Each structure stands twice: as structure tokens, then as C-alpha cells.
Amino acid sequence: MCGIVGYTGSQAAQPILVEGLTRLEYRGYDSAGVAIQNGDGIDVVHRKGKVAELAHTLAHFDYEGTCGIGHTRWATHGKPSEANAHPHTSCAGDIAVVHNGIIENFMELREELEVRGHRFTSDTDTEVVAHLIEEAYRERAAAGAPDLLGAVADATARVVGAYGLAVICANEPGTIVVTRKDSPIVVGQGAHGGYVASDIIALIDATRDVVVLADGQFAKLRPESIAYFDEAGRSIEPTVTHVDWDLDMAEKGGYPDFMLKEIHEQPRVIRDTLAGRLVNGALTIDELDMTPEELDLIDRVYVIACGTSYHAGLIAKNLIEGWARIPTEVEVASEFRYRNPIITPSTLVVAVSQSGETADTLAAIRDARVKGAKVFGITNVVGSPVARESDGVIYTKANKEIAVASTKSFLGQVVSLTLLAMMLAQSQGKLRTAEVKLLFRELADTAEQVETILSNEAAIEAAAEACKDATSALFIGRGMGSAVSYEGALKLKEISYLHAEAYAAGEMKHGPIALLEEGFPVIAIATKSPVYDKVISNLQESRARGAMIVAIATEGDEDICNHADHVIHIPPVRDAFSAITASVPLQLFARAIALARGCDVDQPRNLAKSVTVE
Numbered sequence: 001m002c003g004i005v006g007y008t009g010s011q012a013a014q015p016i017l018v019e020g021l022t023r024l025e026y027r028g029y030d031s032a033g034v035a036i037q038n039g040d041g042i043d044v045v046h047r048k049g050k051v052a053e054l055a056h057t058l059a060h061f062d063y064e065g066t067c068g069i070g071h072t073r074w075a076t077h078g079k080p081s082e083a084n085a086h087p088h089t090s091c092a093g094d095i096a097v098v099h100n101g102i103i104e105n106f107m108e109l110r111e112e113l114e115v116r117g118h119r120f121t122s123d124t125d126t127e128v129v130a131h132l133i134e135e136a137y138r139e140r141a142a143a144g145a146p147d148l149l150g151a152v153a154d155a156t157a158r159v160v161g162a163y164g165l166a167v168i169c170a171n172e173p174g175t176i177v178v179t180r181k182d183s184p185i186v187v188g189q190g191a192h193g194g195y196v197a198s199d200i201i202a203l204i205d206a207t208r209d210v211v212v213l214a215d216g217q218f219a220k221l222r223p224e225s226i227a228y229f230d231e232a233g234r235s236i237e238p239t240v241t242h243v244d245w246d247l248d249m250a251e252k253g254g255y256p257d258f259m260l261k262e263i264h265e266q267p268r269v270i271r272d273t274l275a276g277r278l279v280n281g282a283l284t285i286d287e288l289d290m291t292p293e294e295l296d297l298i299d300r301v302y303v304i305a306c307g308t309s310y311h312a313g314l315i316a317k318n319l320i321e322g323w324a325r326i327p328t329e330v331e332v333a334s335e336f337r338y339r340n341p342i343i344t345p346s347t348l349v350v351a352v353s354q355s356g357e358t359a360d361t362l363a364a365i366r367d368a369r370v371k372g373a374k375v376f377g378i379t380n381v382v383g384s385p386v387a388r389e390s391d392g393v394i395y396t397k398a399n400k401e402i403a404v405a406s407t408k409s410f411l412g413q414v415v416s417l418t419l420l421a422m423m424l425a426q427s428q429g430k431l432r433t434a435e436v437k438l439l440f441r442e443l444a445d446t447a448e449q450v451e452t453i454l455s456n457e458a459a460i461e462a463a464a465e466a467c468k469d470a471t472s473a474l475f476i477g478r479g480m481g482s483a484v485s486y487e488g489a490l491k492l493k494e495i496s497y498l499h500a501e502a503y504a505a506g507e508m509k510h511g512p513i514a515l516l517e518e519g520f521p522v523i524a525i526a527t528k529s530p531v532y533d534k535v536i537s538n539l540q541e542s543r544a545r546g547a548m549i550v551a552i553a554t555e556g557d558e559d560i561c562n563h564a565d566h567v568i569h570i571p572p573v574r575d576a577f578s579a580i581t582a583s584v585p586l587q588l589f590a591r592a593i594a595l596a597r598g599c600d601v602d603q604p605r606n607l608a609k610s611v612t613v614e
């Protein structure tokens with residue numbers, strides 16, 4: 001997620017923009033820039049790195065202009081660099097744009113604009129927007145009615161994807177036009193002018209009365225007033241929201257901790273990770289950088305990763321073997337690197353790492369490449385070592401994750417690996433186009449299903465309350481459910497310090513069942529699947545020994561209440577996608593127990609967000 005700020009008023013814009021960008025930097029950014037109206041023109045300054053770098057450079061200029069926009073970037077298209085930093089400008093440099101989101105059709109728009117003579121200076125998707133607005137503005141000016149607001153509306157009508165946009169134009173001094181679709185934009189009128197930001201935190205010093213733009217709406221900020229318009233350009237009365245948050249609450253978007261905020265971002269992560277992947281009915285992962293022939297040749301897959309990322313790999317194994325029928329091994333990187341795995345030129349190694357800098361995963365990547373494997377990275381951090389050292393990379397669209405325990409980045413990994421599994425199956429002729437389309441649609445539906453789970457926390461809270469004083473817990477499941485239970489147990493132990501273990505449910509009677517006694521918590525993934533009946537048998541065995549059963553079950557399954565003490569219902573999904581939905585209540589469950597035990601859910605003891613040592 002990138003950050004947008006804008007100001008127009010009676011004061012110098014430069015310090016206001018820098019302050020706003022600094023407020024947004026807690027999300028972690030790789031480059032920043034501002035565009036400030038000065039005299040007749042627009043001055044643009046970008047810097048790679050932190051906002052402090054930008055501030056240092058700007059101190060030499062000390063612009064007096066009172067209208068400007070700024071941006072901190074978390075790279076999605078194009079590596080972090082000065083050229084790719086926002087704002088981006090039109091050919092004539094008289095229009096400047098900052099953008100959050102992803103323009104899905106940017107390649108075709110760019111080709112079209114280049115044919116008409118536009119020159120591009122970055123690799124970003126955003127730059128097409130500046131050129132589209134430039135064309136629309138010229139057309140309107142030629143017709144005798146130059147209008148920035150109208151030009152922004154013309155341009156966004158051509159764009160497919162998600163955007164929060166703020167735009168300035170040298171010919172309309174003091175005006176900022178903003179609009180949005182699936183990416184937040186907040187506007188507010190302060191004592192000294194109008195403010196815009198992608199996040200309330202950047203403007204709460206100026207005003208506590210804000211307007212959260214709805215999709216398709218526009219706002220035109222002038223120094224003394226702000227006007228609002230609907231999609232059709234009709235003037236509208238805005239809904240003003242008063243916020244009482246302090247700075248800390250604002251950083252967390254009003255959530256009590258980052259973990260909860262990030263859990264609630266997961267529907268967006270699913271949507272962003274899927275955006276632009278299905279083109280004319282075919283799945284596309286250009287970043288794989290492999291020809292269809294190369295993909296067709298793959299006859300063995302290793303997924304290497306650590307911790308939560310390893311659990312995403314366990315889920316992927318089920319999918320790759322199930323759909324593409326390619327033998328797949330999942331291995332913790334610290335083991336893989338010290339043994340002698342069988343690798344041939346037709347082996348694909350998939351390295352999964354949220355941070356992109358986990359030492360063991362990196363070492364395993366290097367080792368696999370030396371042995372001749374193609375390595376494909378899945379990471380959340382653009383330009384990270386995992387990305388740089390892999391032959392191809394998919395970036396999960398989780399955006400910066402601040403809580404140490406991975407939640408949204410895990411879901412981003414699972415969705416990315418699901419796409420990879422579908423891609424392999426498609427390339428090897430194991431899934432037909434119609435099947436891929438259907439699967440993709442159902443995968444996209446999980447965003448809404450996760451929203452449903454997030455809006456229904458009562459059963460999760462009740463189960464957590466019942467388990468909070470336990471000294472140990474078992475997570476069990478079969479198939480997909482077994483992979484999910486490993487992640488559920490890790491989440492619980494790392495943030496609540498309650499000992500938890502996961503077992504394939506069928507393994508219970510081979511040892512762990514000896515642990516069970518009155519009230520011992522057994523958390524079972526018991527969603528409807530081909531192995532549902534088997535899981536129920538395991539629940540009965542556990543209950544007969546006094547275990548307290550918490551079941552994650554499919555909506556509509558009331559019979560499960562006969563076998564469990566606490567039931568958390570989740571929407572029905574195809575078994576292949578059940579890991580996506582079943583993981584979410586387990587994240588909330590772990591958090592609720594951790595809070596009940598007085599733990600800091602964002603910064604658990606002894607852990608670090610990235611593990612760069614062996």
C-alpha cells in the first residue's frame with residue numbers, strides 16, 4: 001500500500017506534505033516524492049528511500065508554492081527507484097499524478113499512448129494515468145472547455161483496476177482533483193486549506209471532520225472550499241465523519257492492534273493478488289518468466305520456506321499435486337539446504353518468504369540454482385533478496401505487514417501459490433480453460449467469504465474464552481485441514497505462548513491421544529470435504545477421552561454440534577480453497593487467546609519480523 005497526501009491553502013505546501021508523508025511511513029516505504037505548484041509550473045522531486053531523504057533534498061529548495069501532492073511508494077510495478085517514484089507527470093510536465101492501487105490494463109494503455117507519441121519515463125502502471133489525463137485535458141481545451149476534473153473523469157473511465165488518485169495541473173493553480181476506486185481517499189477542510197490523504201492519520205492534525213470518498217466519487221479541492229461530485233459529475237453533499245482517534249489509533253486504522261487491522265485487510269489482499277491474472281480466459285503469470293514449453297517440462301516441484309510460509313507450501317502441495325499432477329515436496333529451508341535433494345533441469349523450486357530476506361530460504365535458493373533448478377520466488381517485498389536471486393517472482397499484494405505474526409501475508413502466499421498451481425495445471429494440459437475460469441471465479445469469491453467470517457466473531461470469542469487458561473492444545477485436520485492446523489497451532493503458540501501442536505487427525509491414535517484428558521482443547525478443521533466423516537470419527541475418539549472440541553465447520557452443518565463443544569461456522573467453499581477461509585478464524589482465535597492472556601499480539605517475545613540469521 002502506498003501513501004497519498006495533498007494540500008491546497010494559504011500556507012507553504014512543502015512542510016505539510018513532508019509531515020503527512022512521514023505520518024504514512026509507518027507502513028514501510030521504498031521511495032517518496034512531491035509535486036508542488038510554483039509560479040506557472042509544477043516542480044517534482046523524488047527520492048529513493050525514506051521520506052527523510054526526500055525531506056533532506058527538499059530543504060535545499062524550500063518551495064513557497066501553496067498547492068501540492070505527495071506520495072510514499074511500496075513498489076508493485078517496477079523496482080523501487082527514483083524514476084518509478086511518484087508523482088508521475090505528463091509529457092509536458094504540466095500535470096502531476098499520485099496513485100495508490102493497480103492499473104490492470106496499463107500495458108495496453110501504454111502501448112496505445114506510445115503510438116500516439118507519449119514518452120514514458122518509468123516502469124510504473126501509474127504513469128499511463130498522467131498521459132491519459134493530459135490527452136483528455138488537451139481535447140477539452142481544444143473544445144474551449146479545459147477542465148481538470150472532467151479530464152480526470154475521462155481518464156479513469158478508460159482504466160481497469162484499483163485506484164486512489166490525486167492530480168494537479170499547472171493551468172489550474174490551487175486545484176487538486178481526487179477520485180478513487182477500491183483504494184481509500186480521505187478529504188478534509190482545515191483552518192488553512194483543503195487536505196487529502198489515503199489515510200486519516202495524515203490529516204488528523206488539520207481536521208477531525210473528514211469525508212471518506214466512495215468508489216467513483218470525485219472531490220475538487222480549492223484553497224477555500226471543497227466540492228464533491230458523483231460518478232456522473234453531478235454535485236453531491238458529502239457525508240462528514242468526525243474522528244476522535246489519537247495518533248496511535250489512527251496508525252492502526254482505528255483497530256486496537258496491527259494484527260487485527262492486518263487480519264481485516266485480507267479480503268483486499270485476495271482481490272489485489274488476483275487482479276489482472278485472468279486475461280481472455282487464460283491465467284497469466286508473466287513474472288514466471290518461463291515459456292509454455294519450459295512450464296510443460298516441469299516434473300518435480302519443491303516448495304522451500306520457513307515458519308508460516310512453509311505452511312503455505314503445505315497447502316500448495318495439495319493443489320499442485322491435485323490439479324497439475326506434478327510430484328511436490330515441501331521442505332523447511334533449513335533442512336533443504338543441508339541435504340542433497342534430487343534436482344534436475346526440469347525441477348521447479350518455489351521459495352516462499354514474506355520478508356524476502358530469510359537467511360535459510362536464501363541459502364536454499366542459492367543451493368538449488370547451483371544444482372540447476374529454476375527458482376521461483378513468492379515474496380511480499382519488491383526488490384528483496386529472494387526476488388533478486390530467483391529466476392522469476394510473484395509479489396504477494398499484502399503490502400507492509402507490521403505485526404510480527406504473519407496473517408495477511410500468509411493469505412497472499414496461499415492465493416499466489418493457488419494461482420501457480422492452476423498455472424502449472426493449465427500449461428500441462430490438466431485443466432481446461434473452462435475449468436480454470438470456474439476455479440478463478442470461486443477463488444475470487446473467497447474475498448467475500450472472508451469478509452463474512454470477519455463480521456462474525458462471536459463464536460470465535462466464545463471458543464477462545466473457553467480455551468484461554470489451557471496449558472496445551474492440539475490442532476487436527478485431514479488433507480487441507482491438516483495443513484491449516486499447522487498454521488493454526490503456530491499462530492497460537494507464537495502470540496499467546498500457549499503450547500500448541502498440530503497433527504494430521506489420523507495420527508491421533510498413534511500417540512498424541514495419550515495427552516487427552518478432561519477439558520484438553522482439541523481444535524479441529526472439520527469443514528465439509530471428502531474426509532469429513534473421518535475427521536468426525538477423530539472428534540468422537542477425542543471427546544470420548546474428555547477433550548473439549550472446537551470445530552471449524554461449514555455453514556449449514558448443524559450435525560457437527562453433536563460432536564463439538566464450540567462450533568465456528570464458515571461459508572462453504574470448494575475443498576481446494578478451504579485453507580483460505582479456515583485459516584482466518586484461527587488467526588482471530590489465536591489473537592483472542594493472546595489478548596485474554598495479556599500478551600502483546602503485535603510484538604511477541606523472542607521473535608523478529610525478518611530472520612536474517614541462520
Ligand code: M6R
Binds near residue numbers: 307309404405494609
Ligand atoms: O519472511 P518469511 O516468510 O521468510 O519468514 C518465515 C518465518 O520466519 C515466519 O513465517 C514466522 O514463522 C512468523 N513468525 C510467522 O508468523
